[in-house]
Amino acid sequence: MAAGVLRYQPLNLARWIIWGGTAVLMAALPLVFTQGFAITVISQMGVAIIFTLSYNMLLGQSGMLSFGHAVYSGLGAYIAVHTLNLAAKGQFWMPVSLLPLVGGLAGAFFGVLFGYVTTKRAGTTFAMITLGIGELVGSCSLMFPDFFGGEGGITTNRVFGQPFLGITFGPAIQVYYLIALWCIASMALMYAWSHTPLGRMANAVRDNPERAEFVGYDTQKVRWLTLIISAFFAGIAGALTAINFEIVTAENVSAVRSGGVLLAAFIGGVGFFFGPIIGACVFVYFVVALSVHTKAWLLYLGLFFMLMVMFAPGGIASLIMMQVQLIARKRFGRIARHYLAAGASGLMVLAALILTVEMTYKISVDSATGTLMKLFGMEFDAAAGTAWAVAIGLWIVGGWLFNLACLRVARVWGEIQTEFVEGRA
Amino acid sequence: MSPNALELKAVRKSFGNTEIIRGTDLAIPRGERHAVIGPNGAGKSTLFNLISGRFPVNSGAILLNGEDITGLKPFEINRKGLSRSFQITNLFYNLSVFENLRCAVLWSLGYRYSFWHRLNGLREPQRRAEEVMHRIGLTRRRNVAAGVLSYAEQRALEIGITIAGGAAAILLDEPTAGMNRSETAAAVELVRSVTEGKTLIMVEHDMGVVFDLADRISVLVYGEIIASGRPEEIRANPAVQEAYLGALHKEVAHA
Ligand SMILES: Nc1ncnc2c1ncn2[C@@H]1O[C@H](COP(=O)(O)OP(=O)(O)OP(=O)(O)O)[C@@H](O)[C@H]1O
Numbered sequence: 001m002a003a004g005v006l007r008y009q010p011l012n013l014a015r016w017i018i019w020g021g022t023a024v025l026m027a028a029l030p031l032v033f034t035q036g037f038a039i040t041v042i043s044q045m046g047v048a049i050i051f052t053l054s055y056n057m058l059l060g061q062s063g064m065l066s067f068g069h070a071v072y073s074g075l076g077a078y079i080a081v082h083t084l085n086l087a088a089k090g091q092f093w094m095p096v097s098l099l100p101l102v103g104g105l106a107g108a109f110f111g112v113l114f115g116y117v118t119t120k121r122a123g124t125t126f127a128m129i130t131l132g133i134g135e136l137v138g139s140c141s142l143m144f145p146d147f148f149g150g151e152g153g154i155t156t157n158r159v160f161g162q163p164f165l166g167i168t169f170g171p172a173i174q175v176y177y178l179i180a181l182w183c184i185a186s187m188a189l190m191y192a193w194s195h196t197p198l199g200r201m202a203n204a205v206r207d208n209p210e211r212a213e214f215v216g217y218d219t220q221k222v223r224w225l226t227l228i229i230s231a232f233f234a235g236i237a238g239a240l241t242a243i244n245f246e247i248v249t250a251e252n253v254s255a256v257r258s259g260g261v262l263l264a265a266f267i268g269g270v271g272f273f274f275g276p277i278i279g280a281c282v283f284v285y286f287v288v289a290l291s292v293h294t295k296a297w298l299l300y301l302g303l304f305f306m307l308m309v310m311f312a313p314g315g316i317a318s319l320i321m322m323q324v325q326l327i328a329r330k331r332f333g334r335i336a337r338h339y340l341a342a343g344a345s346g347l348m349v350l351a352a353l354i355l356t357v358e359m360t361y362k363i364s365v366d367s368a369t370g371t372l373m374k375l376f377g378m379e380f381d382a383a384a385g386t387a388w389a390v391a392i393g394l395w396i397v398g399g400w401l402f403n404l405a406c407l408r409v410a411r412v413w414g415e416i417q418t419e420f421v422e423g424r425a
Numbered sequence: 426m427s428p429n430a431l432e433l434k435a436v437r438k439s440f441g442n443t444e445i446i447r448g449t450d451l452a453i454p455r456g457e458r459h460a461v462i463g464p465n466g467a468g469k470s471t472l473f474n475l476i477s478g479r480f481p482v483n484s485g486a487i488l489l490n491g492e493d494i495t496g497l498k499p500f501e502i503n504r505k506g507l508s509r510s511f512q513i514t515n516l517f518y519n520l521s522v523f524e525n526l527r528c529a530v531l532w533s534l535g536y537r538y539s540f541w542h543r544l545n546g547l548r549e550p551q552r553r554a555e556e557v558m559h560r561i562g563l564t565r566r567r568n569v570a571a572g573v574l575s576y577a578e579q580r581a582l583e584i585g586i587t588i589a590g591g592a593a594a595i596l597l598d599e600p601t602a603g604m605n606r607s608e609t610a611a612a613v614e615l616v617r618s619v620t621e622g623k624t625l626i627m628v629e630h631d632m633g634v635v636f637d638l639a640d641r642i643s644v645l646v647y648g649e650i651i652a653s654g655r656p657e658e659i660r661a662n663p664a665v666q667e668a669y670l671g672a673l674h675k676e677v678a679h680a
């Protein structure tokens with residue numbers, strides 16, 4: 001027993017370092033990225049982290065594939081925005097900093113309501129019913145303009161009343177820190193949830209619902225309770241969105257949002273707790289940051305998602321964990337230079353892709369202003385043969401080198417795995 | 426309280442037009458080790474599925490400690506103190522051996538759907554899971570995912586999950602199927618020790634195991650119990666020899 005206790009010590013220490021580091025990082029980010037746009041991006045990342053983690057409570061932890069998770073964040077956002085407007089009118093006392101709790105409770109309420117229907121079944125049936133509920137709420141948003149605000153949505157002003165300790169939530173940086181606080185609290189709570197009896201039984205129900213029934217658990221209830229808790233955190237994310245943008249529209253409950261969070265979770269990796277955190281950041285980067293630079297951002301996102309599903313179905317998190325395994329067993333050095341080669345040639349392929357896509361966009365969509373364009377700090381004519389020749393050259397040479405490098409990586413990887421197996425035998 | 430741990434009254438079950446269980450009556454006193462034997466396809470597993478609530482019965486009644494449990498859900502029956510294993514291994518494949526066993530004890534220890542307890546802070550589930558893990562000889566494999574265990578290890582874990590919750594009535598469906606001689610011997614000792622003071626109902630093809638473990642035996646043929654009695658009575662019963670034991674002995678001789 002004593003040995004068992006001792007064995008957990010370093011793990012606990014590592015946990016403190018990871019959580020502490022995350023908190024410090026979140027506090028320090030705005031000091032590094034000081035431009036207004038960067039604050040917008042990291043604020044949205046914070047919200048997306050909460051939303052994607054809450055989604056993965058269903059998908060990764062409990063095996064529930066939902067196509068309608070935006071229902072909970074969106075309705076949470078609506079309730080929050082109405083609450084905010086009433087509080088601003090002086091109907092009751094409600095500080096902005098506690099508004100996410102209102103959103104969370106609203107999300108949980110709709111989780112109780114809709115979850116009762118959706119979680120009756122698991123698997124494909126569950127997925128189909130969530131799709132139906134998503135459509136239902138989506139159509140309601142057009143039918144009840146008083147609540148949903150019709151086309152224009154519901155607007156609000158997060159600055160009202162007397163400032164508290166100088167905090168008005170007027171400046172974006174103050175909103176960022178509010179989001180950061182709620183984000184770290186939500187992350188910690190969701191992590192804690194995964195280590196409770198309900199959290200563990202959710203894993204069991206994911207793996208084998210039938211056996212879970214034969215050890216005394218009503219699988220329907222496990223799914224329902226899990227969904228309610230997940231909807232609570234989704235509602236928190238929704239309320240933070242409302243505070244951040246000061247507007248909530250039908251887009252907040254839409255299938256597009258629901259699809260986005262599925263994408264984000266998958267890209268990050270649903271098999272590890274931290275996967276969705278990475279996925280959320282990557283996703284926001286594509287949607288918010290990349291969309292400023294290129295009209296083709298959706299195409300890049302789609303391509304990236306496709307490549308991930310095809311070649312790394314475990315997401316970025318599983319790729320990381322594979323390297324951690326190599327590092328822990330002191331084999332990383334052997335494969336690192338092959339990674340470097342693959343990375344360098346991969347960049348060539350990426351450049352070829354970007355060149356091709358951007359030139360195509362320039363010619364087909366954006367040619368009204370002429371075919372002159374700027375890319376990688378160079379100015380050239382998208383209609384000229386030389387630019388296309390460069391692109392084709394990059395494709396051929398880069399593709400060939402990349403292919404070679406990947407074969408190398410695969411071979412060395414295989415060798416190392418064989419050594420592991422032999423080492424064990 | 427009824428002296429019988431389990432009682433079946435005129436239980437019938439059909440799949441489509443085929444009646445698989447045809448009016449079975451069975452009474453198993455508390456504390457007895459009871460074996461159900463019969464040829465392949467006789468309906469032994471189906472009988473277990475009916476008792477444990479996996480399938481509904483078409484007619485008849487099932488009583489656990491005198492209480493009618495007909496039509497209850499599997500988890501309700503489990504909470505009343507009946508636990509079963511499966512002929513085809515049925516585990517939480519992505520969870521470790523230890524987590525499999527801990528999941529199996531949580532309800533019985535009263536933690537239900539708690540999301541306010543920290544699992545690793547709970548001593549009793551940990552202790553119980555570790556104790557069962559030790560008993561089934563899988564302590565070395567504590568952190569290995571159930572899905573990658575060897576077949577014999579998976580069978581041991583199957584039994585472990587079944588007994589971990591401390592149910593008073595235990596149903597084991599072919600616990601030694603596919604095991605070699607030494608594994609079988611170990612499994613028999615395991616079953617004997619873990620069912621001490623409990624009611625055991627077991628489907629088993631290995632006659633050595635049956636005659637070794639069982640206080641009484643029932644013979645199921647084509648959905649009907651043709652004989653029920655002490656091992657020596659069953660061995661001497663001409664109808665049983667005709668319908669089952671003879672055939673089995675021939676099979677063994679051929680093999
Ligand atoms: N869910 C089901 N649907 C349809 N038929 C079934 C179902 N389950 C079992 N059966 C049929 O019922 C009969 C009895 O099956 P059962 O599995 O109970 O036999 P068994 O006595 O356990 O045989 P074995 O010794 O091979 O395990 C078989 O003919 C089987 O095909």
Ligand SMILES: [Mg+2]
Pocket residue numbers: 469470471512598
């Ligand atoms: Mg069977």
